[in-house]
Amino acid sequence: MKIIFNQAEVKQSRRLLRRNMPLAEQLIWEKLRNRQLSGYKFKRQYSVNNFVVDFFCPETNLAIELDGESHFDKTDSQDKDVDRQKKIELFGIKFIRFTNNEVYHNLDGVLQIIKENLTRPLLGKERG
16 A cells, blocks of 8 residues: 655655745744644644645644645646645545635634634544
């Protein structure tokens, strides 16, 4: 069986993304790290197949994506995001996304929505 989570082929990319996190990701990470949000463990720049998601909660199979300006600059960017999300969801992962502006202007609201989506999956194994 092929490993689909945190594949070695994507490791360098994940490291680079962690070193160069945009401000919105840094703000969210400060609230998610060390089980600060309802006691759930989150990982940043976690890979699913060949895709890297910004944040992932293995206990609940919840992926969180933050969309910056680059996601809205090109007409095909949003289509690619939707296609990518559908492919990730095929692995039983729930996906929620926010814009950077939502994080900057309503961090508490974003965290509340994340909390509301932290439910354990009915099927599937937890990922570590």
